[in-house]
Amino acid sequence: MKRWIPLILFLVLVGFFAKGLFLNPREVPSPFIGKAAPDFSLPVVGDANATFSPADMKGKVWVMNVWAPWCVSCRQEHGLLMALEQSGTVPIVGLNWKDKQREAEQLLARQGDPYFAVPDDLSGKVGIDYGVTGTPETYVIDQAGIVRMKHVGPISPDIWKDKFVPKLKELGV
Amino acid sequence: MIPELGHFALIVALLLALTQAVLPLIGAQRGNLTLMSVARPAAQGQFVFAALAFGCLAYSFMVNDFTVENVARNSFSQLPEVYRLTATWGSHEGSLLLWVLILGFWTTAVSVFSRHLPDDMVARVLGVMGIISVGFLAFLLTTSNPFDRLLPAPIDGRDMNPLLQDWGMIIHPPMLYMGYVGFAVAFAFAIAALLSGRLDAAWARWSRPWTTVAWAFLTLGIALGSWWAYRELGWGGWWFWDPTENASFMPWIAGTALIHSLAVTEKRGAFKAWTVLLALTAFSLSLLGTFLVRSGVLSSVHAFATDPARGAFILGFLVLVIGGSLVLYAWRAPKMLSGGGFTWFSREALLLGNNVVLLAALGAVLLGTLYPLLIDALGMGKISVGPPYFNAVFVPLMAPALFLMGVGPLARWKEASLPDMVSRLKWALVISVATGILLPLTLDGFKPWAVFGFAMSMWILLTVLIGFRERLKNGARWSSLTRSFWGMQLAHLGMAVGVAGITVVANYQEERDVRMNIGDHTELAGYTFTFQGTTEHEGPNYRAARGTVEVGKNGKKLYELHPEKRIYNASGMPMTEASIQPALFDDIYVALGEPLDEAATIWAVRVFHKPFINWLWLGALLMVIGGFLAAADRRYRIAVKAPAPTGAAAQGA
Numbered sequence: 001m002k003r004w005i006p007l008i009l010f011l012v013l014v015g016f017f018a019k020g021l022f023l024n025p026r027e028v029p030s031p032f033i034g035k036a037a038p039d040f041s042l043p044v045v046g047d048a049n050a051t052f053s054p055a056d057m058k059g060k061v062w063v064m065n066v067w068a069p070w071c072v073s074c075r076q077e078h079g080l081l082m083a084l085e086q087s088g089t090v091p092i093v094g095l096n097w098k099d100k101q102r103e104a105e106q107l108l109a110r111q112g113d114p115y116f117a118v119p120d121d122l123s124g125k126v127g128i129d130y131g132v133t134g135t136p137e138t139y140v141i142d143q144a145g146i147v148r149m150k151h152v153g154p155i156s157p158d159i160w161k162d163k164f165v166p167k168l169k170e171l172g173v
Numbered sequence: 174m175i176p177e178l179g180h181f182a183l184i185v186a187l188l189l190a191l192t193q194a195v196l197p198l199i200g201a202q203r204g205n206l207t208l209m210s211v212a213r214p215a216a217q218g219q220f221v222f223a224a225l226a227f228g229c230l231a232y233s234f235m236v237n238d239f240t241v242e243n244v245a246r247n248s249f250s251q252l253p254e255v256y257r258l259t260a261t262w263g264s265h266e267g268s269l270l271l272w273v274l275i276l277g278f279w280t281t282a283v284s285v286f287s288r289h290l291p292d293d294m295v296a297r298v299l300g301v302m303g304i305i306s307v308g309f310l311a312f313l314l315t316t317s318n319p320f321d322r323l324l325p326a327p328i329d330g331r332d333m334n335p336l337l338q339d340w341g342m343i344i345h346p347p348m349l350y351m352g353y354v355g356f357a358v359a360f361a362f363a364i365a366a367l368l369s370g371r372l373d374a375a376w377a378r379w380s381r382p383w384t385t386v387a388w389a390f391l392t393l394g395i396a397l398g399s400w401w402a403y404r405e406l407g408w409g410g411w412w413f414w415d416p417t418e419n420a421s422f423m424p425w426i427a428g429t430a431l432i433h434s435l436a437v438t439e440k441r442g443a444f445k446a447w448t449v450l451l452a453l454t455a456f457s458l459s460l461l462g463t464f465l466v467r468s469g470v471l472s473s474v475h476a477f478a479t480d481p482a483r484g485a486f487i488l489g490f491l492v493l494v495i496g497g498s499l500v501l502y503a504w505r506a507p508k509m510l511s512g513g514g515f516t517w518f519s520r521e522a523l524l525l526g527n528n529v530v531l532l533a534a535l536g537a538v539l540l541g542t543l544y545p546l547l548i549d550a551l552g553m554g555k556i557s558v559g560p561p562y563f564n565a566v567f568v569p570l571m572a573p574a575l576f577l578m579g580v581g582p583l584a585r586w587k588e589a590s591l592p593d594m595v596s597r598l599k600w601a602l603v604i605s606v607a608t609g610i611l612l613p614l615t616l617d618g619f620k621p622w623a624v625f626g627f628a629m630s631m632w633i634l635l636t637v638l639i640g641f642r643e644r645l646k647n648g649a650r651w652s653s654l655t656r657s658f659w660g661m662q663l664a665h666l667g668m669a670v671g672v673a674g675i676t677v678v679a680n681y682q683e684e685r686d687v688r689m690n691i692g693d694h695t696e697l698a699g700y701t702f703t704f705q706g707t708t709e710h711e712g713p714n715y716r717a718a719r720g721t722v723e724v725g726k727n728g729k730k731l732y733e734l735h736p737e738k739r740i741y742n743a744s745g746m747p748m749t750e751a752s753i754q755p756a757l758f759d760d761i762y763v764a765l766g767e768p769l770d771e772a773a774t775i776w777a778v779r780v781f782h783k784p785f786i787n788w789l790w791l792g793a794l795l796m797v798i799g800g801f802l803a804a805a806d807r808r809y810r811i812a813v814k815a816p817a818p819t820g821a822a823a824q825g826a
Contacts, residue, residue: 006502
């Protein structure tokens with residue numbers, strides 16, 4: 001019996017490999033999909049008196065884009081976000097994540113501001129609640145405040161067309 | 174035209190490999206000399222055509238033939254010539270072609286240096302290697318043809334991955350593959366021995382030099398990979414326990430166990446079944462590594478081509494080769510009679526102990542590497558296993574391994590005396606422990622792992638010295654020491670040097686992330702770093718912001734370093750090019766982070782002080798030299814001159 005052990009161990013591994021071929025290790029599902037977007041209330045960049053909370057968006061489908069002025073790949077998607085803002089398809093909220101140098105307001109004034117509102121998550125706590133692993137990340141949240149989709153990394157026009165548009169259509173936008 | 178010629182050469186190579194796989198094996202089984210004698214010419218012809226195909230692909234890269242899809246995807250007209258050449262094996266298809274080429278090279282080497290082997294042995298060994306060639310050539314031709322055309326041709330290529338544009342990467346893949354694929358020889362010898370039933374000391378002696386050379390190449394390949402990661406990734410790390418790294422490290426551990434187990438089988442005739450199993454394991458892990466890297470079942474920082482069809486092909490091939498060899502093993506195992514007996518305290522027992530520890534370490538690395546896949550396949554979620562797991566499991570397992578490494582070479586075969594060993598080694602033990610405790614006190618900070626590392630390093634160094642002294646005391650002269658003894662001593666010494674390097678750099682390195690404006694300075698490990706701003710710099714296929722950092726000590730200027738932040742023209746990919754001032758005792762490492770203002774005068778700068786890091790690669794180099802020396806031992810060449818027994822089918826057990 002002993003001599004068959006290496007073969008048996010190997011065959012068990014093969015079983016796992018065969019299954020593994022059909023899984024995508026890069027696709028990390030967010031545990032928040034289908035759950036209520038975590039609530040928060042944060043001051044808004046550019047307006048010292050205003051605050052923003054997901055509750056303000058009740059009844060609307062909206063997109064939350066987690067970005068930061070120090071984030072280089074966020075600049076890649078900036079142009080696309082500007083175009084989306086002009087087309088008026090969907091409101092984009094830009095969660096300003098860990099902006100320790102306080103550069104967001106300046107940067108948006110200079111480069112253009114694609115955002116409906118820019119809640120200021122200086123400590124990064126809201127990011128933690130949302131399970132943000134890095135910038136940029138983008139969430140689609142529906143009328144009832146449920147997270148419907150999450151995208152990690154900059155959005156290209158193709159990604160917007162293939163991933164976001166169908167989801168937004170499904171939600172009636 | 175040239176790419177079609179290459180494609181055609183690949184097809185011819187496949188046909189020759191089929192011949193090489195089928196006819197000699199049938200011949201060996203039937204004792205038919207004519208069929209057996211096909212092995213050598215078929216193997217050599219296969220190598221010639223694989224080399225021709227490789228040459229055609231390299232040519233397409235050199236002349237920027239963007240009508241070849243592989244070239245268009247992995248090269249660029251502005252790419253410097255040397256990288257155009259290395260881009261040949263930078264892609265998935267090209268690296269597999271390199272695999273095939275190197276397998277052909279090893280096969281040809283076996284066919285040339287096997288005059289003293291029985292004909293049936295040669296036929297079987299080359300036949301088994303032919304089967305492996307068939308698998309890889311078929312894989313290339315059916316799923317990954319490197320010569321596919323892309324018409325109409327793009328105006329320019331998409332460029333080679335900038336991370337690979339480093340001269341460490343020029344030689345790393347060929348060396349690594351020489352090691353990976355070299356284990357195919359040990360594998361083929363083991364299968365041939367299982368088929369013929371001739372598992373004896375002669376078999377161990379034949380496969381030993383091949384295994385040692387493959388191991389030395391693999392060591393060199395891994396060391397170069399680590400050196401590349403250190404220089405190119407910009408984080409100052411040299412080992413990340415990444416799946417791709419583990420894929421090369423696992424065969425290395427198995428190979429290390431194998432060369433030690435082979436020594437016992439050759440000298441004492443013991444551990445036969447175990448040695449065979451290790452030979453099968455070492456190459457199986459090479460194949461497994463190829464599967465893991467090429468199929469995309471694991472995510473890795475080294476993202477290469479991933480494609481389920483390719484994965485399914487390799488998996489099928491794995492089942493055939495590894496599964497088949499394990500069935501053969503299980504079938505033949507009862508016939509393997511173990512040779513010379515030994516007691517619980519003898520060189521055999523110590524080597525066996527070391528083997529068990531190495532395999533436990535191998536199991537730990539394998540489990541950690543595959544764990545994300547296992548959990549995912551069981552539907553239990555997505556996880557990743559990082560360095561904390563590997564360090565926590567692997568490092569403690571190295572304690573008994575390194576300890577036994579010191580004792581083993583000094584113990585007698587068959588039966589050693591414990592009181593005798595204690596009296597020979599007691600001073601070495603005392604000095605090692607004292608070094609471990611005292612040395613960290615002279616450095617800043619007492620770290621438990623440093624105690625362990627220094628003690629182990631000193632232990633190996635002293636036992637190596639004792640080994641020399643005892644040989645000389647027993648009448649040997651320096652000139653009469655065998656190469657195989659020198660090889661072992663050097664390799665073990667390399668381990669001592671490497672462990673010392675790892676210990677110092679892991680426990681005493683310093684780093685600092687600073688925001689620097691022009692003229693700002695920062696201090697680290699007694700050095701002063703002054704940032705003098707960046708200038709625009711135009712490379713052959715990139716543009717860079719090149720920083721100037723002046724490094725000084727005690728108020729005196731030592732040298733300037735020029736870290737770069739590059740943007741590659743074709744891909745638009747940003748790259749951090751660290752600037753390193755290497756020295757025997759410490760490296761100064763500076764990398765540019767991101768510009769922090771619009772005018773790019775303020776930068777995030779990372780500075781590292783890396784003491785003794787070069788000892789790591791120096792140690793690896795000693796191991797490599799030791800491996801080559803051991804393989805060049807006289808007794809393997811004397812065997813060549815011995816009259817070759819012919820018609821061995823009749824002599825077979």
